[in-house]
Amino acid sequence: MENIFTGTAAFIEGLLAGAPSWARTITMGLLYLVGVLAFIFLNALYLIYLERKISAYMQQRLGPNRFGPRGLFQSIADAVKLLGKEDIIPQGADRWVFILAPIIIFIPAVMVYAIIPFGKGMIPVDLNIGVFYFLAVASTTTIAILMGGWGANNKYALLGSMRSVAQMVSYEIPLTFSILGVIMLAGSLQTSAIVAAQEKVWYILLQPLAFLIYFIAATAEINRAPFDLVEGEQEIIAGPYTEYTGMRYALFFLSEYSNLVSVSALAVTLFLGGWHGPWLPSWLWFLIKVYIMIFIFMWVRWTFPRIRIDHLLSFNWKVLLPLSLANILVTGVGIKIYQLLTLGRW
Template sequence: MEALNHLPLTIAAAIRGLFADPQSIWADLTMTIVGVIAVIIVVVLAALILILLERKVAGWTSQRPGPNRLGPRGWFQTIADALKLIGKEDVTPAGADRFIFKVAPMIAFGLPIMTLAVIPYGYKMAPVDLDLGVIYFLAISAVSTLALLMAGWGSNSKYSLLGAMRAVAQMISYEIPLIFSLLGVVMITQSFNLSTIVESQSKIPFIVLQPIAFVIYVIASIAEVNRAPFDLVEADQEIVAGPMTEYTGLRWGLFFLGEYGNMTAVCAMAATMFLGGWQGPFFLPGWIWFWLKTGVLIFFMMWVRWTFPRMRIDHLMHFAWKVLLPLSLLNIVLTGMGIYIYQLVIGG
């Protein structure tokens, strides 16, 4: 079991051992490239698996079988869908800004890769271990708004543009309580380094100390990745498919991959910040604990999507500014008071 726990580190050491100087700049560059490739594989595999899992969860919640024809229990359905997307014609609308139209889906797909690169998947298993990991994650996540805005503007479609405007309003609004929800953890640990934050939870996970922050983060992250009941960005009854209305084939598929990649990223961040990351109550390989926690959160997001109806746009904005934001500020105040009292007791 111990060997399984350190398996990724063993593989990394073996790759470094191929160089005359394992600590040389070329060895570091190679390990960075290997880490990026591994994250890309994680994003693609997560999307392929989660698309099928989403359909299974949808069938379970509505008492339907879900995909059950292609392959054993329908497990090959996602592969068939991917092949169908590859075969579809790539159409660019007349009058569209061709450069912006084509770059937008690439940005949407690339951002989850950049955010997942700083997540520690186990002890010393962060592809890029940044001292400002929390700030980096939030900064890159915020750029996803730009990808949807570019898609809506570049499509030369009123439905796409309306969806893009909703995306900007919604994602900026919910990003503020999401950021504030993480500040409590940063205040307790006095660090922005994600590995340090995980190690600080060796005795007690921060979901126990920050339950309000955890609930706020989960709700805001569902809105950030545009999933029901917060999917007003692509409300099909009103604006067809929002910013993605004019996209076909692989370009539309990149947005789809980006959505599931973002969902994986925000759930991985929640597991890191609130659930102890790779640490668990009994011995399992750390990276298995990490993915178990992330998987539970992903399942919860899917369950919410297929349980609750879509919110009205004014209710959506009201909830962000008049409920989540005051609660997140209250949590910061309570956390500060708790830290002050704790220091008084310890100092006394």
């Protein structure tokens, strides 16, 4: 499929050879956008179904089993139901802030896929600052959640959004520091270069602590249990999403599962060798690793209880942050010792 991907891209660029550069850029960008959107929608449909089945199995239930064989089309039925729901804007809400929040949260959820290498040569935009781009774009999600809570004119929504700001801003720091060790080893911010550097050894073997920190911090960043305080049902109903209905609520839900896939894809890119693997096509290896990561996120969600907000923040500042800084120090010392022993220079 990587040959089809690169061949199709080259064919379309050949057709647009006589067009202005801006027209070629826009056309290729739109084609990549359509492909990414299709990938996101298909993943959301069936990851929701898969998660409901996994949770049902862990709780000794059946899960979805009515619509389609073994409930396979339940997510489609839910999507149709959301499309038919009335679009309500609460009285006293800040109208434009309330309307824009679900749109703004969905945009970065799509943009982060631009630098994900789905296979050898299968990367929409191979930026030389790809990792920095991912972190910068993903961080804007906090703004949208805060807008949703503030614009709804609801105390539960506002409380949930304030929790989100505290949680996501705090955990962005160890998340970034955990990635720095990988960048130091690869000597590049380019995602394709990081994958290429793991041809002989995956970085999870060289950076096990960084991988653990990344996994915990990413779980908090995408608001999944046990760090789902943003929408703790028993405390604040649905948090910043409380007043949303119909497709606006669906956009929040879609963004949540899109973020789950993207942080799993980044973990595979940084720590699990990306597309590298024997026998199978590179894109298939990449997807297998991504879905294994997604399953682990789901398993953690349905295994561990939600923790308190003060414990959540205390764990970040007192445990994860010092460990991430220590990992950077140890990595730097290790690189220097390796250079001294193998290259004969300090």
